[in-house]
Amino acid sequence: MTSTILLQQLINGISLGSLYGLVAIGYTMVYGILRLINFAHGDLLMFAAYIAIYAAALLALPWYLSFPLAVIATGLLGILLDRAAYKPLRNAPRISLLISAIGASFLLENLALVFIGGVPKAFPRPEIFDRVIPILGLRIQVLTLYTPVVTLVLLFGLLYIVFHTKVGKAMRAASKDFETTRLMGINLDRIISITFLLGSMLAAAGGIMWAMKYPQVNPFMGVFPGLKAFIAAVLGGIGNIVGAVLGGFLLGLGEILIVALVPEMAQYRDAFAFVILILVLLFRPTGIMGEPIIDKS
Amino acid sequence: MDRQKRNLLLNGVGLILLGGVLFLFSRYGSDYHIRILNNMAIFITLAVSYNLINGICGILHLGPNAFVAIGAYTAALLTMSPMEKQLNFIIQPLIWPFSAVQAPFLLSLLAGGVMATVFAFLISFPVFRVRGDYLAIVTLGFGEVIRVLCNALQGVTNGPLGLKGLSPFTNLWWSWGVAVVTVLLITRLINSSYGLAMKAIRDDETAARAMGVDPFRHLLLAFLISAFFSGVAGGLLAHLITTISPSLFTFFLTFNLLIMIVVGGLGSTTGAVLGAMLFAWGGEALRIVESPMNLGLFTIPGIPGMRMVIFSVILMVVIIFVRRGIMGQKELSWGWIFDRNPR
Amino acid sequence: MGTFFQADRLVMQFGGLTAVNEFSMTLQPGELVGLIGPNGAGKTTVFNMITGAYTPTSGDVLWQEEKITRLPVQLITARGIARTFQNIRLFNDLTVLENVMVSMHHKIRSRFWEAMLGFSRYREERRRMYEESMDYLQEMGLAHLAEEKASSLAYGQQRRLEIARALATRPRLLLLDEPAAGMNPLETMELAEMVRGLRQKYGLTIFLIEHDMKFVMGLCERIKVLDYGITIAEGTPAEIQKNPDVIKAYLGEQKNA
Numbered sequence: 001m002t003s004t005i006l007l008q009q010l011i012n013g014i015s016l017g018s019l020y021g022l023v024a025i026g027y028t029m030v031y032g033i034l035r036l037i038n039f040a041h042g043d044l045l046m047f048a049a050y051i052a053i054y055a056a057a058l059l060a061l062p063w064y065l066s067f068p069l070a071v072i073a074t075g076l077l078g079i080l081l082d083r084a085a086y087k088p089l090r091n092a093p094r095i096s097l098l099i100s101a102i103g104a105s106f107l108l109e110n111l112a113l114v115f116i117g118g119v120p121k122a123f124p125r126p127e128i129f130d131r132v133i134p135i136l137g138l139r140i141q142v143l144t145l146y147t148p149v150v151t152l153v154l155l156f157g158l159l160y161i162v163f164h165t166k167v168g169k170a171m172r173a174a175s176k177d178f179e180t181t182r183l184m185g186i187n188l189d190r191i192i193s194i195t196f197l198l199g200s201m202l203a204a205a206g207g208i209m210w211a212m213k214y215p216q217v218n219p220f221m222g223v224f225p226g227l228k229a230f231i232a233a234v235l236g237g238i239g240n241i242v243g244a245v246l247g248g249f250l251l252g253l254g255e256i257l258i259v260a261l262v263p264e265m266a267q268y269r270d271a272f273a274f275v276i277l278i279l280v281l282l283f284r285p286t287g288i289m290g291e292p293i294i295d296k297s
Numbered sequence: 298m299d300r301q302k303r304n305l306l307l308n309g310v311g312l313i314l315l316g317g318v319l320f321l322f323s324r325y326g327s328d329y330h331i332r333i334l335n336n337m338a339i340f341i342t343l344a345v346s347y348n349l350i351n352g353i354c355g356i357l358h359l360g361p362n363a364f365v366a367i368g369a370y371t372a373a374l375l376t377m378s379p380m381e382k383q384l385n386f387i388i389q390p391l392i393w394p395f396s397a398v399q400a401p402f403l404l405s406l407l408a409g410g411v412m413a414t415v416f417a418f419l420i421s422f423p424v425f426r427v428r429g430d431y432l433a434i435v436t437l438g439f440g441e442v443i444r445v446l447c448n449a450l451q452g453v454t455n456g457p458l459g460l461k462g463l464s465p466f467t468n469l470w471w472s473w474g475v476a477v478v479t480v481l482l483i484t485r486l487i488n489s490s491y492g493l494a495m496k497a498i499r500d501d502e503t504a505a506r507a508m509g510v511d512p513f514r515h516l517l518l519a520f521l522i523s524a525f526f527s528g529v530a531g532g533l534l535a536h537l538i539t540t541i542s543p544s545l546f547t548f549f550l551t552f553n554l555l556i557m558i559v560v561g562g563l564g565s566t567t568g569a570v571l572g573a574m575l576f577a578w579g580g581e582a583l584r585i586v587e588s589p590m591n592l593g594l595f596t597i598p599g600i601p602g603m604r605m606v607i608f609s610v611i612l613m614v615v616i617i618f619v620r621r622g623i624m625g626q627k628e629l630s631w632g633w634i635f636d637r638n639p640r
Numbered sequence: 641m642g643t644f645f646q647a648d649r650l651v652m653q654f655g656g657l658t659a660v661n662e663f664s665m666t667l668q669p670g671e672l673v674g675l676i677g678p679n680g681a682g683k684t685t686v687f688n689m690i691t692g693a694y695t696p697t698s699g700d701v702l703w704q705e706e707k708i709t710r711l712p713v714q715l716i717t718a719r720g721i722a723r724t725f726q727n728i729r730l731f732n733d734l735t736v737l738e739n740v741m742v743s744m745h746h747k748i749r750s751r752f753w754e755a756m757l758g759f760s761r762y763r764e765e766r767r768r769m770y771e772e773s774m775d776y777l778q779e780m781g782l783a784h785l786a787e788e789k790a791s792s793l794a795y796g797q798q799r800r801l802e803i804a805r806a807l808a809t810r811p812r813l814l815l816l817d818e819p820a821a822g823m824n825p826l827e828t829m830e831l832a833e834m835v836r837g838l839r840q841k842y843g844l845t846i847f848l849i850e851h852d853m854k855f856v857m858g859l860c861e862r863i864k865v866l867d868y869g870i871t872i873a874e875g876t877p878a879e880i881q882k883n884p885d886v887i888k889a890y891l892g893e894q895k896n897a
Binding site: 482485486489490491493494496497499500501503504505506507508509510511512518564626 | 691693712713714717718722723725729730731732733734738741742743744745746747748752755756757758762765766769805806808809
C-alpha cells in the first residue's frame with residue numbers, strides 16, 4: 001500500500017470517526033444522567049436526515065436554513081422521546097427502561113417506514129460540499145474535511161455549556177449523584193430535557209453529515225451508526241464527553257484501516273465494533289477516560 | 298389424594314387433552330391453522346427459554362437470535378442429504394465434514410441445541426463480566442456477530458442465499474412435543490432451589506452472594522439451558538419454513554421474543570406461554586393491516602411497517618402502564634387453581 | 641488451636657480517602673463483640689472487608705488458619721461467615737420462606753438435572769431445606785408469615801428475616817449490621833434475648849454493629865470503638881463507658897448534629 005492511499009484512508013477514518021463521535025456524545029450524556037442506553041438515539045439521526053430532505057423539498061429552504069431547522073426539530077423530538085418513553089419510568093427497574101428504549105427505537109423506524117416508505121431517498125447534497133481540493137497530491141472532498149472540523153467546533157461549544165454555565169453545572173451534578181441533586185432543589189426534569197435536547201441536536205448534526213456522506217436515506221439508516229456510536233462512547237469511557245469523541249475517532253479509524261490493510265476483512269466490518277466493545281469491557285470496562293465505579297453496598 | 302399425585306394426574310389429563318386437540322387439527326385443520334399452531338409451539342419454546350434469562354435471572358439478554366440461528370443452521374445442515382447440499386452451495390462448496398454427514402431429524406435437532414449451548418458457553422465469560430445495559434449491548438453484539446458470520450462464512454452457511462429445500466419434518470407433534478418438554482423441564486428448574494437462587498440474583502445480586510449463591514454459576518446455567526432449547530426451536534423453525542437465510546435471525550427476532558415475554562409478564566413461564574400464543578395469533582391477524590384492503594368501492598393499499606408500529610406501541614404501553622404484563626410473576630398451577638393455600 | 645478469626649491491620653481507601661485505617665482484632669469462638677462509633681466511622685466498611693464485598697487496600701483477614709482476604713463473597717459465606725445488611729436487602733419478590741431457602745442452596749448436593757427431572761435425592765434435599773428453613777423462621781418468630789412476600793413484612797420483621805436468612809447459611813461467625821435499627825424499645829429487648837439464644841443454640845460467634853447503646857452495653861462482652869476509621873478504644877462495656885476518648889467522639893457528634 002502506498003503512503004498516499006494510507007493517508008487517504010486516515011483522512012476517511014477521521015471523518016467517519018468524527019461522525020461516530022458526534023452521535024456518541026448524546027449516548028454518553030444520557031447515560032451519564034439516567035444510566036440508560038438510549039436505543040432510539042440512532043434513529044434520531046435518521047429523522048434529522050429526513051427532516052432536512054423535506055425542508056429542502058417542500059419548503060424550498062436553502063441548506064443553511066434547512067439544516068439548522070432539522071437540528072432544532074430533532075432536538076425537540078429528543079425531548080419528546082424522553083417525555084413519552086422514559087419519564088414515566090424514572091422509578092421503574094432499569095430493565096423496563098431499556099425495554100422501553102428498544103420499543104421506542106423500533107417505533108421510530110417503523111413510523112418512518114409507514115409514513116415515508118422503505119425506498120431509500122437521495123439526499124440533496126449542497127454543491128459547496130461537493131468541491132474537491134487537492135492536498136498533498138490527494139484529491140479530497142471538502143465534506144470529508146469539514147466533518148471533523150464541525151465535530152470539534154460543536155464539541156468545544158458543548159464543553160463550554162457543560163463547564164461554564166449554570167445548566168452545565170447542574171448536569172454534571174446530576175450525573176454524579178442523581179438523588180442528592182434532586183434534594184438540592186434542582187429541577188431534574190428540566191436538566192434531563194436539556195440533556196436530551198443537546199444530545200439529539202448533536203445526533204442530528206451527525207445525521208445530516210452522514211446523509212451527505214452516504215446519500216441514501218432510509219428508515220433503518222440510524223441503526224448501525226447508532227450502535228457503533230454507543231460503542232465509541234463505551235470505548236471512550238461512558239459519561240465522558242471528550243472520551244466519546246475520542247472513542248469515535250478511534251473506532252472510525254480502526255474500521256477504515258482494518259479494511260484498508262486487510263481487504264478480506266471487509267465483510268466482517270460490522271462485527272469489528274462489537275469485537276472492540278467486548279475487548280474493552282473485558283480488559284478496561286471503564287473505557288479510556290472513564291473513572292472506576294464504586295458500588296457502595 | 299395428596300397434592301403430588303393429583304397434580305400428576307391433572308398434568309396427564311391436560312396432556313391428553315392437548316394431544317386430542319392436536320390430533321383433530323392435524324386431521325381436519327386448514328394449512329393456515331396448522332401453520333399458526335406450529336408457530337405457537339415454537340414461539341412457546343423460545344419465549345419460555347428466553348424468559349428463563351430475562352424474567353427469572355433478571356438480566357436483559359438481547360442475543361437469543363444467535364442461539365436460534367445456530368440451531369437452525371446446524372439442524373438444517375444435518376438433515377439435508379449430501380446431494381441437496383451440493384445443489385444448494387453453488388457459489389462456494391460446503392466444507393467437510395458438513396458436506397458428507399446426514400442425520401435423522403431428532404438427532405439433528407439435538408445437535409442444533411448442543412451447538413447453541415456450546416456457543417453460549419464460549420460467550421458466557423465476556424457476557425457475565427458485565428451487568429445491566431452493558432450486558433444487553435454485549436449480547437446484542439454477539440447476535441450481530443453471528444448474523445455477520447452467517448453472511449460471510451459461505452462455505453458453511455451458503456451466505457446470504459441461505460439454505461433452501463429443507464424437508465418439512467416439523468409437524469404439530471414435533472413442535473408441540475418440544476414445547477411441552479421445554480415448559481415442563483424449565484418450570485421444574487425454576488421451582489427448584491436452583492431457580493430460587495436465580496431469582497435471588499435478580500432481586501439483589503449482592504445479597505444473593507452474601508447468602509452463598511455464586512452468580513456466575515447460576516447465570517451460566519440459565520444461559521446454557523436457554524440456549525439449548527432455543528437451538529432446538531431453531532431446528533424446528535428451519536424444518537417448518539424449509540428455507541433459511543441470515544435475514545431470518547436478526548435483532549428483529551429478539552425484539553419479537555421480548556414483546557412476548559413482556560406482554561405475558563417478565564418472570565412468569567405461564568406469561569411467556571400466553572405471550573407466545575397471543576403473538577402467534579395476533580401476528581397473523583395483524584397481517585391485514587399490511588395487505589391491501591378491498592372496501593368494495595376503493596382499495597386501501599397495504600402499509601408495510603404498520604404491524605411493527607402496532608407491536609412497538611403495545612410493548613411500550615405494557616412496559617410503561619402495566620409493567621407486570623398479563624401474569625406479573627405469578628404462575629398458573631394446579632395448586633393455584635385448587636388449593637386455598639398454595640405451596 | 642490457632643486463631644479462630646483475626647483481622648490484621650485492615651486498610652480501606654476510596655480514591656484518596658481512608659475509610660478504615662489499620663483495623664485489627666481477634667475473635668474467640670463463642671464471643672459476642674460489639675463495634676460502635678459515630679456515623680461514617682467506617683463500621684460497615686469493616687464488615688464489607690471481612691465478608692469480601694470490598695477487597696482491603698492492605699491487610700488480611702484470617703479465618704480458621706486460612707487467609708480469606710481475596711476470596712469472593714459467596715465462598716467466604718460458604719466457609720461460615722454470614723452477615724445481615726444495615727439497609728435491609730431482602731429478596732423482595734420472594735416469599736419469606738424462599739428468602740431463607742436461598743441461603744441453604746449453596747450446600748445442595750443434587751445437580752441441576754436431578755432437580756429438573758425430579759430425582760428422589762433432590763426431593764429429599766428439598767424437603768430438608770423446607771423443614772430447616774421453617775425451623776429458622778420459627779426461631780425468629782416469623783413462621784406464620786412463611787408464605788407472605790418479604791416486601792410485605794413490617795420493618796422489625798424484615799430485620800428478623802435478615803437474621804433468619806443469615807442463620808440459614810449455617811455460619812460459625814455471624815455479623816449483624818445494626819440489627820435493632822428502627823425497632824421500638826420492646827422489640828429491641830426481644831431482639832437482645834433472641835441474639836443471646838441464637839448464640840447458645842447454634843454455638844455462634846457474633847460481631848455486631850449497633851447505635852443503640854443500651855442494646856450494645858447490655859449484650860456484648862467486649863466492644864470496639866471506631867472513629868474516622870481509627871480504633872479509638874477497646875474493652876468491656878464498663879471500660880468503654882468511662883473512656884474519655886469515646887465520650888469525646890460521641891459528644892463531638894452530638895454537637896454537630
